[in-house]
Amino acid sequence: MAERNLEQLEKIREVVSQDLLSGRIELLLGWEKGHYWWQSRPLFARSKDDLAKLTWDSFCAVNLSRYLLEELKDHQKVGVLVKGCDSRAFNRLLQDNMVERDRVVLYGLPCPGILDYKLLAAEAGPELKGIAEENGKIVLKTASGEVEVKRDQFLMAKCRECLYPDPVVYDQMLLEPQGKKEAPERFKAVDELETLTPEERFAYWEKELSRCLRCYACRQACPYCSCRECFVEQENPRWQGRAYQPSENFLFHLVRAYHGAGRCIDCGECQRACPVDIPLQELNRKLIKDINELYGDYEAGLDAELEPPLLTYRPDDPAAFSEK
Amino acid sequence: MKKMITTDNLTELWARLAEESTLYLPVQDGxxxxFQPWQEGVQVDLEAFNSAVSPxxxxxxxxETYLNYRCSGQALELDAVEDDRAITAFGIHPCDLKAIEMLDRVFIEQDPPDNLYQKRRENTTVVALSCTNPDPFCFCGVFDVNPLDAPGADVMAHLVDGSLHLEARTEKGKALLEKAGDLLEDSTVDIAKREVKTADFGLNVKGLPEDLKSRFEDPVWDELYKSCxxxxxCTYVCPTCYCFDVEDYGHEAKGERFRCWDSCMFGHFTQMAGGHNPRPSRKERVRQRFMHKLQYYHEAYGEIACVxxxxxxxxxxxxxxIVQAIKALGGEKVEQR
Known part of the structure; x- marks a missing residue:
């Protein structure tokens, strides 16, 4: 079992069930437990009975904001539980005019970072029965006893360099905020890739992308990929071929990454969704780093009023491609 | 004949097999x-559960390209592509081999059969590997798969105490063991004594396919798809999904026609010329996938298409x-339908 913070959960449930019963919201997007203690999956709650299944634990990885794209078609008013990254995803959708702010109630949940079962199991072995958490420590429970480890080492890759664990946009903050975090190694992998020659970099990405199944999970999980029709599916002209050739894999991932330039909120859902663990966040972070260097620091999704650098024009914008 | 080979000698065995065939086995990739072709230096992991993508x-x-074309004026040349490689599929777990046998019904037991698939299958020697330490995701027992035995294997292999125990079941399998020749010793380990546990999630799928026949409009479908x-x-990692698309690569004068995996989860999978889409939303697509697994395949071939x-x-x-789907549809031991 994964220990849930019952006190926190009760507080969350109390607020959202009141709003659901009073009609302030018609639907709540939250999480419920999956088959395993290390999986929490999306919950679509419309009643008090539904809310009995609600959970809030260290495995609520799925970004719920993206479901607004569909659920606002069927509901006038939708409530969403948002972690820091989910709230920035909401701002992303807002900036893209994909959601209406006044039809959504955001409940803020400061996030301690999502745990990665693969890392836990690698540490404890397959006999891992569950965990308990306390003050930044995790107790791994196995058949042969309990081991205490530091929580930080078992975060999902997407959470390890998180700057904003607190929601940046919300109607109601449900738990105590924890403040901005440091992410000193956010661009470490990018820096390392930049030291390679172009040929070496090409070989690196050719190998990583060779596993790509083109299942498009990265795109479907992504809050910046909200286009009603993606270039991948366009028939005329046909940009994206179906072949599993390196050139086609590069085309998809690079066009997607460039489309996210200045818009990617660095939530890492793409990489989490990838069934073959392609380090997609490295691609996105390269673009984030370049944008920051060219146009000044910009964090996508932090403030919906701040236009993304590539959607604005200033006469003094650098023109790196035309400068010799 | 029951033989064994120490794990130290496996690399030599694989090198020999790879000389005469394309040898696929579970390889660490990042x-x-x-499952990838063997080459010198690859890291083979026979204890891994389960390969990220099915074999x-x-x-x-x-x-795969199956046709090359060349056009000049009114003349059209077509060349069918043949795949005559000898193949060895090494380390296939019983669930995956059962899934391949399900694909056989779709691609071979048809008139006409799919000759590319058929040829590849005929040219392949399957070395199946029983399961030592299934991971928490394994639930093959629900579908009557025995993790310790794969009936369709040419060679059945078991990893016990640092050795691989091999039993040839067919002529192809005997030929493979003959190639291994001097690397093999006689095996005396009693395989039957082993025991392997897998999850069952409290599932009971008996009667579910028949039951689903009349449940196309069931309200379950209105909820189940929501998180999709x-x-x-799911379709690309799944061992029993087999849908593909056909497309051309090239231009008017010259090119190739190939087929590639496609997925019923994609909106454009059923998009028709003119714009109509009979499966317009996620609901219809999710229903299609699970109905195909649990009902349509069963209706056509007598088995649920999940291993x-x-x-x-x-x-x-x-x-x-699929476990969530089966549970939502009432395929549980405790629940009464």
Whole structure:
């Protein structure tokens, strides 16, 4: 079992069930437990009975904001539980005019970072029965006893360099905020890739992308990929071929990454969704780093009023491609 | 004949097999294990559970060209592509082999059969590997798969105490062991004594296919799809999904026609010329996938098209997997339908 913070959960449930019963919201997007203690999956709650299944634990990885794209078609008013990254995803959708702010109630949940079962199991072995958490420590429970480890080492890759664990946009903050975090190694992998020659970099990405199944999970999980029709599916002209050739894999991932330039909120859902663990966040972070260097620091999704650098024009914008 | 080979000698065995055939086995590729052709220096992991993507692509590649064309004026030349390679599929777990046998019915036991698939299958020697330490996602027992035995194998292999125990079951299998020759010793280990446990999630699928026949409009479908992201993960990692698309690569004068995997989870899968789409939303697509697994395939071939390999449980980004579907549809031991 994964220990849930019952006190926190009760507080969350109390607020959202009141709003659901009073009609302030018609639907709540939250999480419920999956088959395993290390999986929490999306919950679509419309009643008090539904809310009995609600959970809030260290495995609520799925970004719920993206479901607004569909659920606002069927509901006038939708409530969403948002972690820091989910709230920035909401701002992303807002900036893209994909959601209406006044039809959504955001409940803020400061996030301690999502745990990665693969890392836990690698540490404890397959006999891992569950965990308990306390003050930044995790107790791994196995058949042969309990081991205490530091929580930080078992975060999902997407959470390890998180700057904003607190929601940046919300109607109601449900738990105590924890403040901005440091992410000193956010661009470490990018820096390392930049030291390679172009040929070496090409070989690196050719190998990583060779596993790509083109299942498009990265795109479907992504809050910046909200286009009603993606270039991948366009028939005329046909940009994206179906072949599993390196050139086609590069085309998809690079066009997607460039489309996210200045818009990617660095939530890492793409990489989490990838069934073959392609380090997609490295691609996105390269673009984030370049944008920051060219146009000044910009964090996508932090403030919906701040236009993304590539959607604005200033006469003094650098023109790196035309400068010799 | 029952033989064994110490793990130290396996590399030599693989080198020999790879001389005469394309040898696929579970290989560490970056952070995961995938079935890939053997080459010197690859890291083979026979204890891995389960390869991230099923080994179906040995027989149904992600992409394959089957026709080359050349046009000049009114003249059209067509060249069918043949695949005559000898193949060895090494380390296939019982669930995955059962899934391949399910694909056989779709591609071979038809008139006419799919000759590319058929040829590849005929040219392949399968060395199946029983399961030592299944991971928590494995639930093959629900579908009567025995993790310790794969009836369709040419050679049945068991990894016990640092040695691989091999039993040839067919002529092809005997030929393979003969090639291994001097690397083999006689095996005396009693395989029957082993025991392996897999999850069952309290599932009971008996009667479910028949029951689903009349449940196309069941309200379950109105809820189940909600979390689906419309990506293709489940279909692409699944060992029993086999849909493909056909496309040309090239231009008017010259090019190739190929087929490649496609997924019923994609919106454009059923998009027709003129714009009509009979499966316009995620609801119809999710229903299609699970009905195909649990009902349509069963109706056509007498079995549920799931072998409990657990890949969708592991890889679905939102945990909308077949166990959730079966439970939602009432396929549980405790519940009464």
């Amino acid at each position: 952070p995961m294990v995938l 179906k692509d040995i027989f149904l590649p992600r992409e 992201l419309s990506c293709g993960v 409990g390999c657990g890949r969708c449980l592991r890889s679905c980004p939102v945990n909308l997997d």
